Ligand SMILES: [Zn+2]
C-alpha cells in the first residue's frame with residue numbers, strides 16, 4: 001500500500017491548514033484553510049492548488065475557522081465537485097464564516113481595482129482595515145489587507161464569491177461525533193470531539209488494503225480541558241501516524257478559574273463606577289463562552305446583572321448555531337439545561353443588528369458590558385466604541401484573546417497612551433486589562449497530555465505513532481513542542497516543511 005501525505009499549509013506557520021493524503025489512485029484532502037496574518041497572504045491564497053481539484057475523491061474538514069475552511073469555495077471554483085465531510089455543527093458554522101469571507105473577498109477586489117486601475121499602482125502600504133464583514137480566527141489579525149506589489153495594475157478577481165459558497169455548502173455532508181463515514185474505496189473517517197469550537201473535530205482516517213490497515217490521526221485544533229459548553233478533546237490511544245497542532249507548543253495558559261475571577265473583578269469595577277466594560281471578541285467560540293461564564297457569575301451572585309450588548313452580527317448568527325446544536329454540549333451544560341437554566345443566554349443580553357443600533361449604545365444607561373469584534377481591534381464595530389470609551393476613566397477595555405503583532409490591540413495592550421482610529425488621535429484614559437485564561441487552544445502541558453495517551457501502555461505497544469508530525473505552529477512553538485515530544489515521551493517526531501511530501505508505509 002503506497003500512501004503519502006503532502007503538507008500544503010500550516011507547516012512552518014499557524015494558518016492555511018491543508019493536507020493531501022495520496023492513497024494509490026485515491027486522493028483525500030484534510031482542511032483547505034486560508035493563510036492569514038501578513039499583507040502577502042492574499043497572494044499566497046490566490047495561488048493555484050498544488051493538485052487537480054477535480055480529481056480529489058473527498059475533502060474532510062476539522063472545524064469552521066477560516067484558517068481551516070477558508071479556501072473551500074476556491075476549491076469548488078477550481079472544479080472540485082465531491083463531498084466535504086464535517087460534523088453537522090461545523091457545516092452550519094462554516095456557512096456563516098464562508099459567506100462573510102466571500103463578502104470580504106469581493107469588497108477587497110473592488111477596492112483594489114478602484115485604487116489601482118487604470119492609473120499606475122502607487123504601492124499600497126498594506127494594513128487597510130475593511131469596513132465590511134468580520135473574519136474569525138483567534139490567532140491572527142483579522143482583516144484582509146490590500147497587498148499590491150508595486151507596478152501590478154491588472155484588475156483583481158475575488159478569490160471567490162457568494163455563488164461559489166452556495167455550491168460549497170451544497171457539497172457539505174454533516175455527520176455526528178463518533179460516526180464512521182465512508183470517504184472513498186477502502187477509506188473511512190471518524191470525527192471525535194476536539195473541544196476547540198462548536199463542531200470542532202479530531203479526524204481519525206483509516207485506510208484498508210486487503211489485510212493491511214493504516215490509521216492517520218489529524219488533531220485539528222485542540223481545545224482545553226474543562227472549558228464551558230464543549231466536551232474535552234477525546235483521548236485517543238492508537239495511530240500509525242499523527243499530525244498534531246502546536247499553536248501554544250511553547251506556552252502555558254493561566255488557569256480557567258482564575259480567568260473567571262478576573263472577569264468578575266472587571267465587571268464589579270465598572271458596575272461600581274457606572275462605566276462600560278468593552279470586550280473585543282472573536283465571533284465564534286469566545287463570545288459564546290463569555291456569555292456562558294457571565295450567566296454563571298450572575299447565577300452565583302458574584303456579579304450584578306449588568307446589561308450586555310452583543311454587538312456583532314456574525315457573533316449573533318454563530319450564537320444561534322450554538323443554540324441549534326445541544327447534542328454536542330458537555331455534561332455540565334446539559335445539566336444546567338435540565339435544571340431549567342439557559343446557560344447560553346445571559347439575562348439581559350441584547351443583540352444589536354444595525355450599525356445605528358450599535359452606535360446608539362453610547363447613550364445607554366450605564367453600567368453596561370459591550371462585546372464587539374474584531375478581537376484584535378483591526379476593524380469592525382469595535383472601532384466606534386473605542387472612540388467613545390478609550391478616553392473615559394470609568395471604562396475598561398478588557399482583552400480576552402491573543403493580540404497579534406502589529407495590531408492596534410497589541411499597541412494598546414502594551415500601554416500606548418494614544419491610539420489612532422479612523423485617522424483621529426484618541427487618548428487612552430480607560431483601564432486596560434488582559435485575561436489569558438480563555439484560550440480555545442490547548443497549551444504545552446495539555447498538548448503533551450493528549451499526545452501521551454498514544455501507546456501509553458508502554459514502548460513498542462502498537463498504539464504508538466511511527467511518526468508524529470508537528471504542524472500548525474510558528475517555528476519556535478513547533479520546535480519546542482517537538483523537543484518535548486521526543487524528550488518527555490520518546491516519540492519519533494518530524495516537523496514538516498511547507499509542501500514537503502512524506503511517504504507513509
Ligand atoms: Zn481553530
Ligand SMILES: [Zn+2]
Pocket residue numbers: 014065067068221472
Ligand atoms: Zn487553526
